[in-house]
Amino acid sequence: MKEYELFIGPQHVGITGNFLVHLWVDGDTVVKAEAHPGYLHRGFEKLMERRTWYMNVALIPRICVPEPDVNEAAYAMAVESLMDWEIPERAKYIRTMVLEMARIGAHLFGLGGHAGSLGLYTVSHWTIGDRDYILDLFEQLTGARIYHIYIFPGGVRWDIPDGFLRKLEKVLNYLERRLEFYDNILFKNKIVFERTPGIGVIPKDKAIEWGVTGPNLRACGYEYDIRKLDPYAAYPDLDFEIPHYPDLGEFDVLSDGGDAYTRLVIRRLEIEQSINILRQIIKKMPSGDYTLKRPNPLAWKVPEGYAYARVESSKGEYGYLVVSDGGKMPYRVHVRGPSYTHGVNVIETILKGANIADVSQILFSLDICPPDLER
Amino acid sequence: MSIIKPFKALKHLVLKPHTIRYPYQEHRDIEGTELPTERYRGFHSNDIEKCIGCQMCAKVCPANAITYVKIENAGKKGLKWRPVVDYGRCCFCGFCTDVCPTKSLKLTPRYELISEDIEHYRFIPTVKVAEKEDKVLDIKEVLFSPDEYEPPAEE
């Protein structure tokens, strides 16, 4: 028996970013898979040791392109833990709003990518187009479309501009109307329910041990979400549900969970929940300060100690472990990217026995983000 | 499954497209406000008279994009150093404007600059950038040479 070797990536339409999956195939079946990250290593953790606490805020959003705000929020929360700061109520709500907008953007990106890997390119064109409305809002709120540099330790950088919440409401109404289009083209599409169920299954009993988090874990049948488990920002005040298998709402349960189809549906349902959360935020937005008084950025020292802050990103648990030695710069920052576990170990396991044609679909359904894998 | 259902897709032929033909069509948000708004972080503008040459912006710059040049006739207040921004390095984070004690350094919603010479992307920002009506910058309009500069006459 002879095996062929096949490389998917780093330049390939079927890969989520610059990332390489080395496959050994027998006929159409994958016998062995190895993940090779390293094409996006920019040494963030080392760079952060050489920059002040203030300068790092401009650096960290660059770790994750589709959803940069989680980095800012987690870093800010870790620094606040060390500084012992309690941020104003309004800042908490603005943060939650930014994080939920980013989640919708990232999920639209993810849905489009997954649909693209199935050959349904219309969906990816639509989702990218609709994500642009969220980017427009970000541009008005934060001054930049992708790397916002908006959530600072102590609060947020600027207050909400006039009429922003009204525009947000309009965008939410628009997106809600658009969800119906996605349902028609994606979830009533024969290609999706023929090709996705039962593909790339993460077994329920292994999922936690393998370190899978986020929508991928919820697709396996656990109702675990950092927003509820380890609440941060304004989430304790908000009322929302956590979509999880087998509770898929109006969508049919077509498999035993943990597969590409369930993950796709979970992402779709999370967009709905995020819209619901944002509506509550628009109603509840408190008045007051949007930030604490920040110290002089050039002489800002953070007390000695360890702090860990975690945030639920669109991909899973995003954590920052910050170690300070009392100086002007962090002593060590470790970024726990959600893709770290499912991007290397899990895909090496679950790609075994998969069909070549399904490989890119599995990678997209897990929503692997190589930049947070290798930082 | 009905036979007519697929033909419903035909209505998409008459929908407005997502894409805009950029230089000819303006980029607007959902309410029709023209983008980018004032908060957008684009090229710097610096009021040479107001700037006191404290060099705070150079110290806080995470990308090390700001260096200094001495301008002899730069107004009477403060030091004579004025910032030079290297747009090959600048990441448009805006920290320089946050720390600026006189708020003379600002970021403007201008972000287009076309030039064949790489040296043109390293210039001394002046208020000319912010005052421009039209969005596209021409390098001749923003280029500032310190030797030819004369401060406005005192009253």
Next chain:
Amino acid sequence: MNTQVLLENLGIRCERLKVKGNTVPRYMCHVDSESIESIIEKLKSAGFKHFVALTCVDWIKDGEFELLYHLFSYESREDVFLSVRIPRDAPIMKTLRHLFPQIETYEREIHEMFGVEFEGNDRLGEFILEDWDDMPPMRKDFDTEEYAKRKYYSVPLVDEGDGK
């Protein structure tokens, strides 16, 4: 509170870390490299089923590497950090990848970035860095500037052609 009792029963002294933003308590425990395996096994059977991360901190002044094993319990909602100090001049540690499979990936990265040897992990080798020819880069005594100068300043500039 249970976890604090559990850790005390295991004979581990622990301190609580400051938490703002998040709400769940985090315990920092200092253990030695011999007992770490049995402690993680006990914690795992006590509900700490989610292995969050393995981190290394280079304490160059003390001449030690600190390995931080971070566990989370979905049931009792608590975080435990197990800190193991190993000597910097002979950084050897037992692999724990049989306990949680993703530890393998973390060990590969720490081997590459800090040069810690994990006995029993056969996949240590090239992971993120390619053709690396210097000391592990995340160590505190690695001089990034000197390395960049030595490695890249010798590369001749690309001929710009007849552009002007």
